[in-house]
Amino acid sequence: MSATLAAFRDRLAYQGVSLGIVALLATTALVVGNQMTREAIVQAEAADLANLLAQVLPDGTADNDLLTDIVKVGAGETAVTVHRARKAGVPTAAVFRMAERGYAADIVVLMGVAADGRLLGVRIVKHAETPGLGDKIEIAKAKWVLDFDGKSLGEPPAEKWAVKKDGGVFDQFAGATITPRAVVKAVKRGLEFFSAHREEILS
Amino acid sequence: MNARGIVRDGLWDNNVVFAQMLALCPAMAVTTSGTNGLGMGLATTAVLLVSNILVALIRDFVSPQVRIPVFVVLIATLVTLVDLVLNAWLHDLYKVLGLFIALIVVNCAILGRAEAFASKSPVLGAALDGIAMGLGFTFALTVIGLIRELLGSGTLFAQASLLLGPQFAFLETTVIPNYGGVLMMVLPPGGFLVLGVLLAGKRVLDARVAARKSRLAKTDFSTETA
Numbered sequence: 001m002s003a004t005l006a007a008f009r010d011r012l013a014y015q016g017v018s019l020g021i022v023a024l025l026a027t028t029a030l031v032v033g034n035q036m037t038r039e040a041i042v043q044a045e046a047a048d049l050a051n052l053l054a055q056v057l058p059d060g061t062a063d064n065d066l067l068t069d070i071v072k073v074g075a076g077e078t079a080v081t082v083h084r085a086r087k088a089g090v091p092t093a094a095v096f097r098m099a100e101r102g103y104a105a106d107i108v109v110l111m112g113v114a115a116d117g118r119l120l121g122v123r124i125v126k127h128a129e130t131p132g133l134g135d136k137i138e139i140a141k142a143k144w145v146l147d148f149d150g151k152s153l154g155e156p157p158a159e160k161w162a163v164k165k166d167g168g169v170f171d172q173f174a175g176a177t178i179t180p181r182a183v184v185k186a187v188k189r190g191l192e193f194f195s196a197h198r199e200e201i202l203s
Numbered sequence: 204m205n206a207r208g209i210v211r212d213g214l215w216d217n218n219v220v221f222a223q224m225l226a227l228c229p230a231m232a233v234t235t236s237g238t239n240g241l242g243m244g245l246a247t248t249a250v251l252l253v254s255n256i257l258v259a260l261i262r263d264f265v266s267p268q269v270r271i272p273v274f275v276v277l278i279a280t281l282v283t284l285v286d287l288v289l290n291a292w293l294h295d296l297y298k299v300l301g302l303f304i305a306l307i308v309v310n311c312a313i314l315g316r317a318e319a320f321a322s323k324s325p326v327l328g329a330a331l332d333g334i335a336m337g338l339g340f341t342f343a344l345t346v347i348g349l350i351r352e353l354l355g356s357g358t359l360f361a362q363a364s365l366l367l368g369p370q371f372a373f374l375e376t377t378v379i380p381n382y383g384g385v386l387m388m389v390l391p392p393g394g395f396l397v398l399g400v401l402l403a404g405k406r407v408l409d410a411r412v413a414a415r416k417s418r419l420a421k422t423d424f425s426t427e428t429a
Contacts, residue, residue, distance in 0.1 A: 009266035016210075019269045026280040033284045040291035048294070130389055133356075140365065175386050 022174030056121030091202040100186035102180045104128040109186045114192045120146040134179035161188045213335025219312045226312040231394040240348030243303040244341025255333035257378035258321040264387045274317045282308045318376030355389035
């Protein structure tokens with residue numbers, strides 16, 4: 001380090017200006033980074049969503065673009081965005097999210113419901129449950145969510161829409177009851193939401 | 204300090220978790236399994252390496268009075284850029300590591316190394332220190348994660364293939380089949396218990412090694428004088 005630089009570094013103006021330059025460079029880097037990645041991130045997230053939507057709908061349920069065929073049901077913050085699957089223009093199924101408080105935070109469930117009210121598939125989109133216990137709701141870790149396939153509001157009857165511990169038909173996990181209970185509740189609420197707004201969704 | 208000393212310091216003598224006891228927040232939060240510990244460790248190593256190099260490059264131009272804000276801005280920018288790049292171009296990896304990357308910003312070990320080492324060292328030494336410290340952190344996190352995973356759910360490296368790719372599926376072992384699991388080991392208290400036992404173990408080991416060294420030194424001395 002040269003002596004002149006050392007003398008400069010102790011000046012107040014140098015410190016202020018150098019801090020400013022670093023902040024400016026950092027901001028520039030962030031702006032450039034954001035610009036360069038924005039497009040790719042939007043694409044990756046759209047691909048993710050399309051991938052998820054495809055998971056809760058069996059092959060051949062839809063021939064339209066679910067990402068654009070959406071309807072908002074309800075008003076304000078509780079509005080639910082429903083993706084509609086159509087085949088030759090006729091609505092065949094609806095896909096939407098439901099959230100329910102789990103053990104740690106809200107569990108967000110994505111569910112596909114056929115026009116007749118039958119469940120086509122359920123996936124967990126977001127959760128913060130205990131790793132190794134509550135996270136068995138993820139399809140990557142256990143097959144538990146597949147239990148919902150084919151169920152509807154009448155099958156099993158309403159009082160059986162619960163985990164086995166509460167007298168229902170769905171398994172709970174050893175050491176974790178709150179998590180599956182929340183998922184079952186969310187799916188049941190989703191089905192009720194679907195039957196209440198069926199006309200609006202499938203119009 | 205020589206290269207050997209730097210590596211030894213990072214991996215054992217001055218290990219981020221076991222000796223400096225820094226970065227305990229991410230260490231406790233993610234070590235619920237060996238795989239998670241490994242992922243967090245590797246992501247941190249990458250950031251630590253780059254931040255150490257950058258800090259060593261600019262150390263002459265930063266006056267000591269404003270060095271902390273400069274380092275903080277630098278590290279925060281770096282982590283944000285890594286987050287954006289992974290999200291955009293390595294999206295599958297991002298879905299696995301995304302949680303860890305946000306946590307790296309609050310990892311005090313990175314600022315700690317910038318302050319304690321990189322700001323006083325040439326670029327090569329700083330880079331080596333970043334790698335050694337990062338690998339030491341990875342080692343600590345993986346060990347804690349493996350112990351908690353074994354006691355908590357009876358498996359080792361569960362879901363390693365999600366992090367490292369399908370060719371690493373062989374790492375996934377179920378040690379105790381149909382194991383009920385000890386919930387506490389997966390929850391934060393279990394992390395502190397494991398860390399405490401490991402710290403005590405390291406102390407005992409270091410004390411033994413030191414005792415043997417001093418014994419050897421004494422014998423050497425006596426033979427020389429005899």
